[in-house]
Amino acid sequence: MLVVDDDPTVAEVVAGYLLRAGFVVDRAADGPTAVARAAAVRPDLVVLDLMLPGLDGLEVCRRIRERGPVPVVMLTARGDQDDRILGLEVGADDYVTKPFSPRELVLRVESVLRRAGTPPPAGPWLRSGPLALDPAARRATHGGTELALTIREFDLLAFFLRHPGRVLGREELMRRVWGWEFGDLSTVTVHVRRLREKVEDDPARPQLISTVWGVGYRFDPPPGTPPADPVPAAAESTAHEAVAVQETVNPDA
Incomplete structure (x- = not known):
C-alpha cells in the first residue's frame, strides 16, 4: 500500500x-x-x-x-x-x-x-455485438481487441451487458455496481463517459450506451444479438459497509 x-x-x-x-x-x-x-x-x-x-x-x-x-x-x-x-x-x-x-x-x-x-462469479463470456467480456478472467474485448478497463469500468460494462434494453438509473448503478447507498452521482456520469470512449465507435453519438434523459442509461445491443441469459440476483450482490465515526482528518486544522 x-x-x-x-x-x-x-x-x-x-x-x-x-x-x-x-x-x-x-x-x-x-x-x-x-x-x-x-x-x-x-x-x-x-x-x-x-x-x-x-x-x-x-x-x-x-x-x-x-x-x-x-x-x-x-x-x-x-x-x-x-x-x-x-x-x-x-x-x-x-x-x-x-x-x-x-x-x-x-x-x-x-x-x-x-x-x-476477488474474481466475480464464474460463468460464460458475456457477448453483445462487437463486445465480449469474460467475468472470471476480467477480460473484455471490442472487435477482438482487448480493452484497457479500470476496475469500475469493467464492473459497469458487465452490469450493462447483463441488463440489455433496461433503463438503469444512476442511483441504482451506484448501489449495485459501486455498492454505495449514497455518494456523488457524478461518479457514475464520469465512468459512463469513460466507458463510452472505449466501447463506442463515436462516443459523441453513442449507439451502445444511450442516455435516457432524466432517468439514467440504457445498454442497447446491436441488432441480431442473441438475448442474454438471466443473471441470479445473488450473483450481483455487492457487499456494503458503513460505520458512524467521530474522528476526521482536516488538512486545515
Missing part, C-alpha cells in the same frame, strides 16, 4: 489506520517520489492526494496507470468537484473528500481491493 500526501500529519494518520487494518504501508511526500516508489515495487493500491509538489496527483495517477492497472483512491479538497471528476477521468477507482474519516477511508480501500482481487 502506497500513501502519497505532502502533509505529514495526514500521511501519518492514514498510514496508521491502514497499518492497524493489517496493510503494509509505504509513504511518499511528493509526486516524483511516488512515481519512483510505484515503479520500484508495484503497490496493491495507492492512496493519492491531489495536490502534491513536483507532480500533482492527476499526473502521478496517469504515470502509475501507464505501467499497469493499479487501484487508486484519490484524496481531494472539499468542494473541488471538477478535480474529483478529473481524478476519475485519469483512472482513479474512488475518491475521498477532505476532511474525511480515516475509518471511512479504510473501508473504501478495502472495497476497492475486494473488487480488484
Whole structure:
C-alpha cells in the first residue's frame, strides 16, 4: 500500500489506520517520489492526494496507470468537484473528500481491493455485438481487441451487458455496481463517459450506451444479438459497509 500526501500529519494518520487494518504501508511526500516508489515495487493500491509538489496527483495517477492497472483512491479538497471528476477521468477507482474519516477511508480501500482481487462469479463470456467480456478472467474485448478497463469500468460494462434494453438509473448503478447507498452521482456520469470512449465507435453519438434523459442509461445491443441469459440476483450482490465515526482528518486544522 502506497500513501502519497505532502502533509505529514495526514500521511501519518492514514498510514496508521491502514497499518492497524493489517496493510503494509509505504509513504511518499511528493509526486516524483511516488512515481519512483510505484515503479520500484508495484503497490496493491495507492492512496493519492491531489495536490502534491513536483507532480500533482492527476499526473502521478496517469504515470502509475501507464505501467499497469493499479487501484487508486484519490484524496481531494472539499468542494473541488471538477478535480474529483478529473481524478476519475485519469483512472482513479474512488475518491475521498477532505476532511474525511480515516475509518471511512479504510473501508473504501478495502472495497476497492475486494473488487480488484476477488474474481466475480464464474460463468460464460458475456457477448453483445462487437463486445465480449469474460467475468472470471476480467477480460473484455471490442472487435477482438482487448480493452484497457479500470476496475469500475469493467464492473459497469458487465452490469450493462447483463441488463440489455433496461433503463438503469444512476442511483441504482451506484448501489449495485459501486455498492454505495449514497455518494456523488457524478461518479457514475464520469465512468459512463469513460466507458463510452472505449466501447463506442463515436462516443459523441453513442449507439451502445444511450442516455435516457432524466432517468439514467440504457445498454442497447446491436441488432441480431442473441438475448442474454438471466443473471441470479445473488450473483450481483455487492457487499456494503458503513460505520458512524467521530474522528476526521482536516488538512486545515
